[in-house]
Amino acid sequence: MTGILFDDRSADRREQDADGGFAVPDMSTVAVMRRIVRDHVVPRLKLVLLTVLAMTFAAAGTGALPFLMQFAADEIFIAKNEAFLLGLPPVIIVVMVARSWAEYFARVSQGYLSNRIVADLRSQLFEKLAFADVQWLQSTHSGRFVSVFMNDVTTINTAASQTITAVVQNFMQVVFLCGAMIWMDWRLALITLAALPLGGWFVRRQKSRARQSVTSALQEVGALGTIVSETLKSIRVVKAYHRESHETNRARHIIERTLRHMMETVRTRAASGPITEALGGVGIAAAIFYGGWQGISGNVTLGHFMGFMTAALLVYQPVKALASLHNQLIEGTVAAARVFAILDQDQRVTEVADARPLVLAGGALRFEGVTFGYEPDQPVLKNFDLDIPAGTRVALIGASGAGKSTVINLILRFFDPQQGRVLIDGQDVRTATIASVRLASALLTQEPVLFDDTIKANIRYGSEDASDEAVVAAAQAAAAHDFIMGLPNGYESRVGEAGQLLSGGQKQRIAFARAMLRSAPILLLDEPTSALDGEAEARIQEALETLLEDRTVIVIAHRLSTIRKADLICVMDGGVIAELGSHDQLVASGGLYARMMAGQGHSGPGGAMVLVDDVAVARAAVARADDRIRAAQA
Numbered sequence: 001m002t003g004i005l006f007d008d009r010s011a012d013r014r015e016q017d018a019d020g021g022f023a024v025p026d027m028s029t030v031a032v033m034r035r036i037v038r039d040h041v042v043p044r045l046k047l048v049l050l051t052v053l054a055m056t057f058a059a060a061g062t063g064a065l066p067f068l069m070q071f072a073a074d075e076i077f078i079a080k081n082e083a084f085l086l087g088l089p090p091v092i093i094v095v096m097v098a099r100s101w102a103e104y105f106a107r108v109s110q111g112y113l114s115n116r117i118v119a120d121l122r123s124q125l126f127e128k129l130a131f132a133d134v135q136w137l138q139s140t141h142s143g144r145f146v147s148v149f150m151n152d153v154t155t156i157n158t159a160a161s162q163t164i165t166a167v168v169q170n171f172m173q174v175v176f177l178c179g180a181m182i183w184m185d186w187r188l189a190l191i192t193l194a195a196l197p198l199g200g201w202f203v204r205r206q207k208s209r210a211r212q213s214v215t216s217a218l219q220e221v222g223a224l225g226t227i228v229s230e231t232l233k234s235i236r237v238v239k240a241y242h243r244e245s246h247e248t249n250r251a252r253h254i255i256e257r258t259l260r261h262m263m264e265t266v267r268t269r270a271a272s273g274p275i276t277e278a279l280g281g282v283g284i285a286a287a288i289f290y291g292g293w294q295g296i297s298g299n300v301t302l303g304h305f306m307g308f309m310t311a312a313l314l315v316y317q318p319v320k321a322l323a324s325l326h327n328q329l330i331e332g333t334v335a336a337a338r339v340f341a342i343l344d345q346d347q348r349v350t351e352v353a354d355a356r357p358l359v360l361a362g363g364a365l366r367f368e369g370v371t372f373g374y375e376p377d378q379p380v381l382k383n384f385d386l387d388i389p390a391g392t393r394v395a396l397i398g399a400s401g402a403g404k405s406t407v408i409n410l411i412l413r414f415f416d417p418q419q420g421r422v423l424i425d426g427q428d429v430r431t432a433t434i435a436s437v438r439l440a441s442a443l444l445t446q447e448p449v450l451f452d453d454t455i456k457a458n459i460r461y462g463s464e465d466a467s468d469e470a471v472v473a474a475a476q477a478a479a480a481h482d483f484i485m486g487l488p489n490g491y492e493s494r495v496g497e498a499g500q501l502l503s504g505g506q507k508q509r510i511a512f513a514r515a516m517l518r519s520a521p522i523l524l525l526d527e528p529t530s531a532l533d534g535e536a537e538a539r540i541q542e543a544l545e546t547l548l549e550d551r552t553v554i555v556i557a558h559r560l561s562t563i564r565k566a567d568l569i570c571v572m573d574g575g576v577i578a579e580l581g582s583h584d585q586l587v588a589s590g591g592l593y594a595r596m597m598a599g600q601g602h603s604g605p606g607g608a609m610v611l612v613d614d615v616a617v618a619r620a621a622v623a624r625a626d627d628r629i630r631a632a633q634a
């Protein structure tokens, strides 16, 4: 169940499937913007309005500058008005200070808004992932999720923080400055601004190019995330097989492709600069010519001309900024569409409207005519019937791929069968609340799962109300207490990422204590003692026997000793039950089980079943692998 495999698709296959095996629906920029406004801006409308007001004020301050220039020229230099000269500086100072405070407020509130959007999106994404269907999570690359959290959301943040205020601010500046120009001389204004529609057309033309390059770049970053997490998770195998260079090359290809797409984005963004600059140059040249000619003819004053030219020179800066913000907006909306695709993912395993918590008795289990396949047209279980009275210990055995883990997946309702029902204490799991179905069982996997937290928190995982005494009692029962007390911080010691500061056996004992603490009537085990040494196994075996008492136990068994102890042995073959009975009954019947026990094994469609009856054999294999790793590292 825990072998390490790599997603080693060819470069072409990666290109086709670059989004982590997950399609992003094509949402238009407008649709994405509408959703962001609806979900994130409207709920904070007051703050947004205040921000816009502050921006408008700051823009109006800029719009007032040409008039000040005009008055200054006409009143001071031409009319020689001394009172005006004395009064003007304080007015300028007040206007500028008020304008800069308004700008400060606008920037801070904009920063809050964009970071708030990011925080909300990250929380929603995490909740979505935590509650998502196992099937969907397994079929989507983890790198895709990591990159959405880290990269896509950051792209949205950058876009939001740079565009929310900047678009409004620059737009308002354009409006005020154009207004000032039209007010001063509408003919001159028309000449100066004639080039603007051409710039608008150019920016629109760039849109699809920008969308394409941003989408590809974000996809590649997702692929990079996948390869980084995959390589780190599998580092022992990577080194043991001397594949460091191979993995580095795989990463390098993706990094180079990302660079190409990023450069395409950069070029598209940068292109808007020279174009608007050139158009601005044409407009201003025309204005100087026409305005100068009017001046020579005596139709305009020097102040009038200077005021107008100030506005004309100022207006092209925000226009240029708007063009580049348009690209930023596209980057943000492409990233947002990828986030929304995850948030909108439909859930297949859902609760019915009138779902009720399971009423648990002893944890009796029943499979009634269950047909299930991960792909609906490829059934893994076929019309599967199994009745397990409360308190029975069942060993599931069969060839690899026979469907043993699938049985456990259905009891936990990670998936729903296409036909038939799974019942716990007589109640269909589909009519019960999902939480109560999951709480009915404790799961122990072959590879223990620990979180980067303290030992105490790991044991208490899923039983948060348990007292410290109960935690210690569970650890004692799991033969973990002594080694925990030997650690410098005892129960407060941290276990490291995925428990890597502990040995395999120690990790398993912690996981075992966690299961002990949980008072679930059903225990689902994937032969969890295989990582323990002889002495610890003997101690834990005793504890395990206590834990198993009065519980319904389903164990995917690999060891003869475990199989022998089961009340019922269920031999699975090709998605059906080939044989069912106690060890003695099955041996006596002389069928498949008897042949397995005779050491002949069985080659079914999924491969051979392996019985591990000798811990020493397994330990020797692990020691050989470790020697190889040490040799490779040396």
Ligand SMILES: Nc1ncnc2c1ncn2[C@@H]1O[C@H](COP(=O)(O)OP(=O)(O)OP(=O)(O)O)[C@@H](O)[C@H]1O
Pocket (backbone or CB within 6 Å): 001, 135, 138, 374, 375, 380, 398, 399, 400, 401, 402, 403, 404, 405, 406, 407
């Ligand atoms: N998430 C999944 N998506 C698609 N197919 C799956 C998935 N999980 C398992 N399968 C397929 O379903 C079949 C049964 O798998 P299952 O894990 O139940 O077998 P198993 O008997 O537990 O095997 P093993 O002993 O090797 O762990 C296999 O053919 C496997 O390839």
